[in-house]
Amino acid sequence: MGVLILGAGLCGLSAAHHLQKDWTILEKNLKVGGLAGSDRVKGFTFDKTGHLLHMHHPYTKGWLIENLLKDKLLHLKRDSWIFSNGVFTRYPYQANTFGLPPKVVRECLVAFLQARDRGLKPVKDPSFERWCLQTFGKGISRYFMLPYNSKLWRIDLKKMTTEWIRDFVPIPSREEVLYGALTDQKKFFGYNATFFYPKEGGIQGLPDAMAAGLNQSRLFLNTQAIEIHWERREVAASDGRSYPYDWLISTIPLHELLEKMRPRIPERLDRARGEALKYTVVYNLNLGLSNPKPTDKHWVYFPENKFRFYRIGISSNFAPALALPGTSSYYCEFSRRKDESFDEKGMFDHVISMVRELGWMRPVDEVVVARWLRIAPAYVIYTKKRRKFLPEAFEFLERQNIISTGRYGAWKYSFMEEAVLDGKAAAERVLAAGHATPVL
Ligand SMILES: Cc1cc2nc3c(=O)[nH]c(=O)nc-3n(C[C@H](O)[C@H](O)[C@H](O)COP(=O)(O)OP(=O)(O)OC[C@H]3O[C@@H](n4cnc5c(N)ncnc54)[C@H](O)[C@@H]3O)c2cc1C
Missing domain, CATH: 3.50.50.60 (FAD/NAD(P)-binding domain)
Structure with missing residues (x-):
């Protein structure tokens, strides 16, 4: 053969x-x-944005985790967040509105409950936008689902279908949404609640x-x-x-x-x-900064337009060996259609000013290394x-x-x-x- x-x-x-x-x-x-490869740049190891191993299938767990990589791996609990309205809330947004301004929480909750009262009767072949409005209501859609996904997919969400949502968009129950509006709910939702990651050398180890x-x-x-x-x-x-x-x-x-x-x-x-x-192109800025561990978070989603990127991950929080001792490393992801231009210099300045605003970089801290990576195709539409x-x-x-x-x-x-x-x-x-x- x-x-x-x-x-x-x-x-x-x-x-x-x-x-x-x-x-x-x-x-x-x-x-x-x-795409599951890593590069070493000036003592830092960068994946092609974040590449975390989520394992669900006993076969792959047995082969790759228990057999092939074994003690070379760390097993971590996801620590992922959303930054909007000036505050960090836990991922996923729809189950964790606690901490947002009361007006936003009320808008999200009331519209969610109205949507649930109407029932989850499936509309035949809804667009992604219609599906969000029907599933989560107007508030959660307005503050997170629609702006975030518009940033990521770069097309009119009325033209996008929903086959892809399966594991990727958690749908909490009515009780979970209410509880997550009243308390700092620490329950894990979604397909990637825990993940494995190589202790050294980045995802290239796999x-x-x-x-x-x-x-x-x-x-x-x-x-x-x-x-x-x-x-x-x-x-x-x-x-x-x-x-x-x-x-x-x-x-x-x-x-x-x-x-x-x-x-x-x-x-x-x-x-x-x-x-x-059709597909999107991801422009990924990898950064090494001179300050150690500015936050414990693993990654943060940014739905608001003020932030031109859609996500930042702190890779040295997955495995400290990815950064030089006493420093920290990041990936910042921007999405574009394949025919859209991208201003690397302008977006670099933007990232630095936003990272400072988030308090992750003090005036004394320096950029030790920065590199752009273009991923095409990144997400198929x-x-x-x-x-x-x-x-x-x-x-x-x-x-x-x-x-x-x-x-x-x-x-x-x-x-x-x-x-x-x-x-x-x-x-x-x-x-x-x-x-x-x-x-x-
Ligand atoms: C931004 C982003 C973040 C991601 N994060 C995660 C994550 O955290 N966790 C996770 O599990 N998955 C993640 N993924 C998904 C993951 O990267 C992919 O599912 C997986 O790596 C795909 O593997 P593949 O072998 O199918 O494709 P690829 O990795 O694309 O492999 C295809 C190979 O073909 C080669 N090739 C292309 N053209 C030719 C040619 N003409 N001749 C010879 N060779 C060629 C390429 O060089 C490449 O090596 C992410 C993806 C993206 C875009």
Whole structure:
């Protein structure tokens, strides 16, 4: 069997691990890990924004946490917050309005109770905006859900669908919302209440450990797939070689895979793909500051427009070894559409002034290191066009023995554990199909 895997992110590495033999990986970068990778800059270790390991599935917990990384990990309780109306409140906003100005709490509570009184009868295929108003009421929607998500997704929320919310937007009960308005409720909500994180070296430790168990001679780094000759089942790569395959497991972004297909994909799909496959770009500013531990928080969401970023995380609070002794490190995330420009210098000044205003940087403190990172695609945008396009595209690809999977291959909002499970599932499908031609 000859299986060619495009991409050595978590999904591609997991596919190779589960295939065990007769696989080849092409990875365009110089190291494995993809988005779950880390870079070392002037003694600081920076992930590609925050990358925290949330584990739910016994299989991945057993393999990755108990077996592969074991005592190299810290297990932490999430300490995440929202900053709005001049105060910090606990995540998620909808269950923790305690501490906000009384007028805001009243507006959130009254509208939430009215919405609940109307009932959660599902509107057929609501937009995200309509879903928020129906589920949380006007107050919570106005102060958090709509401004925060507009900042993150950069599209009209009336045009966005709701398939993605599953684990990502907690829906508290009536009692929890009331209790969280009256008291500093410490109950954990959502899919990421606790997380694992490597003690040293950032999240790169995970893909590195996965890759260490693989046959290195079949892992081609610095080798980019350039063209997919799908009729003759061969990939032309940047090293000048052609890689034949029986099955292609592609974990590269779906829009890039489709662009690389030679001959071109059927005209109808080719015409539809631009509108169907929209995404945001994240501009991430990593900072190392000379002051140690200005706060215990792990990360904070910023719904208000005064703050141009949507989230700041304090990475040295996940693992102190990420920063130099006596310093602290951060990631600040801004979102843009792919056609929007971004003013790095202006936004750097903005971050520094806001970090000072939050009290995390005193006048004597200095920026030890700063680096920008552009992540594209970052979040795929859920629309009706995406929903219609994907099954047709996957059906066409699978007829050519191509499985497009992982966060960007499947064109979805998902986390690291899911990428690992996606790679496993792809390998199992190929093994079940059974194949015999080795990749050269
Ligand atoms: C801002 C942000 C924050 C996140 N935070 C978290 C978090 O806290 N916790 C969590 O669990 N998940 C988080 N995620 C999600 C997580 O990063 C992904 O789910 C996971 O890393 C996806 O792995 P993958 O292998 O599917 O894709 P990728 O990591 O994108 O891997 C694809 C690989 O393909 C390679 N490639 C691309 N094109 C080519 C080509 N032409 N030829 C060869 N190789 C190519 C790339 O270099 C890359 O290595 C976050 C994502 C983002 C955007």
